[in-house]
Amino acid sequence: MDIIERTDEWRESYLGWRRTSELRGTELGARYPFVENARAPFKPLGRALPMLNLALISSAGAFVDGSVPFDVERVGGDVSFREIPTLVEAGDLAWAARGYDPAAVLKDMNAQAPLERLFEFAGNGIIGQLCPVFWSFCGFIPNAGRLVDETLPLLVERVKRYGVQAALLIPASSLCHQTMSLAARALEMGGVPTMLIAVDRERCELTRPPRAVYYKGEFGSVAGQPDWPEHQRRILDEALRLLEPTDQPSVRNLVVELETTVEMSRGEK
Secondary structure (H helix, E strand, O other): OOOOOOHHHHHHHHHHHHHHOOOEOOEOOOOOOOOOOOOOOOOOOOOOHHHOEEEEEEOEOEEEOOOOOOOOOOOOOOOOEEEEEOOOOHHHEEEOOOOOOOHHHHHOHHHOOOHHHHHHHHHOOOOOEEOOEEEEEEOOOOOHHHHHHHHHHHHHHHHHHOOOOEEEEEOOOHHHHHHHHHHHHHHHHOOOOEEEEEOOHHHHHHHOOOEEEEOOOOOOOOOOOOOOHHHHHHHHHHHHHOOOOOOOOEEEEOOHHHHHHHHHHOOOO
16 A cells, blocks of 8 residues: 555646646645545554553644754745654744644644643553654645655654554644645554544545544644643543544544533633
């Protein structure tokens, strides 16, 4: 199975888009060839959630302030990633936001990189432990072929070197859903089960990550609204608990959306 099915056909379409289209900011235009896959790889979860070494992979463009930032001007996207200690302080992170509004992450990193919530989960036994580093992409990457060729093999190698037993992927923008879906496919083909949290169902259904959960959230706060820890906990808890019972590739709905709507109607947020 390929990460991008009909790879040569996609590359030709991408080159045609590059020749005839001018990328304006984050507007890809109607001719951009989004990746379309018919099948998805699938790796069953090998152990119970409370025993997992869980990795976080975020595409919100986080990098350590003062280090080399992502290149947000590159037409094909910056395909590099950053490996960042999970004990990093929020104030030590900067954000190369492309394709989404960074207001939420500037207010609360947990809206896209929910490190504090996942450490809570490790502390109360929902997961075994959080991997000591997380992986960060600037996920606005139109050149999906280059991502697959150059970067995803390195990501799989690094994730496996840390003994990760499952990975949680959190996109930030619409195109990030494609990027993270491709990363999830690569990881599962490499033997690492994944779960992707999505707010763009159409993009996931086209790219076909192995496992995804969907709710009607917002780009830039896919892991939950900023400064609303309970919202973040519910999204993450439900997503992670679906790792075990999911026995085939699928995009499943989260019920957290209904609970959130009721709370907001009551003025509880």
